Amino acid sequence: MNVWMFLLNVAVGSAIGGVTNELAIRMLFRPLKPWYIGRWRVPFTPGLIPGRRDDIAIQMGRLVEEHLLTTEGVKRALTQSGLEQQLAEWIDRVAREWMTDEQCVREVLLSAVPQVFSEDGSWSESLRRPVLLHWQSFVDRILEEQAARPxxxxxxxxxxxxxxxxxxxxxxxxxxxxxxxxxxxxxxxxxxxxxxxxxxxxxxxxxxxxxxxxxxxxxxxxxxxxxxxxxxxxxxxxxxxxxxxxxxxxxxxxNIGEIAAWIGRSQIEDWSRAVFAKLEERSLKLVDMPLSRLTAPIQEAVSTQLVPRVAKWMVESLARNVERIFQRLAIREIVTRQVDSFPIERIEEIVLGISGREFRMITLLGFILGGIIGVIQSLLSIWLG
Structure with a gap:
């Protein structure tokens, strides 16, 4: 065997190895759809990932639910990530901004619900009447529930x-x-x-x-x-x-029923309306006070006592209900749908962006191994004569 035949064997082996590896890598993603010759589908089309897309989506959903985003992991993250402290700081900042505002309650209500007040500054009839009816129902319900009690x-x-x-x-x-x-x-x-x-x-x-x-x-x-x-x-x-x-x-x-009967229904209704009128008068005075003045007596208690308790309660409630939340969210189905709807081109771009260097090394390794195989084949041909 002459030198040119030896080099040809090495070049052909190297080309076959490199091209084969490159083709195998490409066949992970390409073609996106099956190829047909008449009714006969070309083997290995579509590519591995497009062809097994549904199975991959199901397995990804199972992987995320059972091994990545688990209830134990989320609970551990809630208790160890400092979420309670961050949540308390955020609630305290929002509460302080609200409690130190110089706006009066009336201005805040008017900006949110303009029809809450009438033209003379009192509560609008559309708000006052339902509240009065609820108040009267509340008084009647209390008298009825407590009628038999001494x-x-x-x-x-x-x-x-x-x-x-x-x-x-x-x-x-x-x-x-x-x-x-x-x-x-x-x-x-x-x-x-x-x-x-x-x-x-x-x-x-x-x-x-x-x-x-x-x-x-x-x-x-x-x-x-x-x-x-x-x-x-x-x-x-x-x-x-x-x-x-x-x-x-x-x-x-x-008992309360006897006392109410002795007092008389009309008198109780008069007292009920008088108490409601007093509460209404008091509420109108309160809405004209600035928020900073209205909340001044409780600002320190809110920051030092209420806010930490609320933050702790929120984190503990979230940790207690993680399993229920996961059941309602159906993590596996969400991940499956997301993976199934994700564009194959984008998946290919992400994988090549992460592993492009390794894929190029695999292709280079194919060229090298193919060349080595060509050398071995040439030597065997010479040896076997």
Whole structure:
């Protein structure tokens, strides 16, 4: 074998190896569609990735769901990524911007919902009427739900202690007011009128004798002194307190339905409307206050207490519901659809952009191996003669 035949064998082997490797790489992506000669489909068309696109999409979805984007990984990322701190900082920044705004609540509401106020500055009827109906329904529902409960159960222990203290105060106060009245000019005049009616009004012999020997002033003076001594006795105060406590207990043992029936439906409705009107008046005063002034008492508490709790609650709630969220999102189906709709040309561009150097080395290696095979083939031909 001469030198030219040797070089030809090396060149042909090298060309075959390189072209074969290059063709194999191209057949990963090309052709995009099957080729047909009549009804016969050319083998290996379309390319590997276009031909197995559906299977690749399904496997990619399974890979992402089972190994990449797992619930355990997401939970670990939520707890270790500092998301809670970043979320707290963001919420605190937004809350501070809102709480330090010098706009009043009315301006904020008007910019968001212009029809919330009427021309005179009060709440619009379209807003006020539904709120009033809800308020009345709320009052009726509370009365209905609590109708069978005794009034005693609605009063906390601290409230009952204040009622007992009020009964003690009222007992002494009533007796003191009665003493003050009896010693006042009006009380003296009333006592004298009572004495005249008892002894002089009838005109009998006993009345005449009393009127002859004792004047009204003397009788009233002696009677008031005796009455005053009685009113100052602790036993009377204690007895009055016992009577008031007994009446209070009878009242507390009544259920809400009985008390509401005793008060009357019309009176309860009047009170309900009066409370609503007071709340409405108070709300109109609040909406005219700047946000900075309105939120001043709670700004520090919001930043130091509420914001961290909200951020922690949000992260914990998200971590607890990761599995449910993944079930609702259907990660596998999403990835499958995305991969299935992704352009093959773009996939080829991405793969070649990442592995282009390696693919060129594979092609070069094909040339080298083909050349080596050509050398070996030539040597074998020479050796075998």
């Amino acid at each position: 009034l005693r159960q609605l009063i906390p222990a601290a409230g009952r202690e204040r009622l007992d203290a009020a009964v003690d105060t009222v007992s002494g106060l009533l007796l003191q007011r009665l003493r003050d009245y009896l010693h006042s000019p009006e009380g003296l005049e009333a006592a004298q009128s009572l004495i005249r009616g008892m002894f002089g009004g009838g005109g009998g012999m006993f009345g005449g004798l009393v009127g002859m020997f004792l004047g009204d002033d003397k009788i009233v003076g002696k009677l008031l002194t005796h009455v005053d001594d009685i009113l100052q006795k602790p036993e009377l105060t204690q007895r009055l307190r016992q009577l008031l406590c007994a009446e209070l207990d009878r009242l507390l043992d009544k």
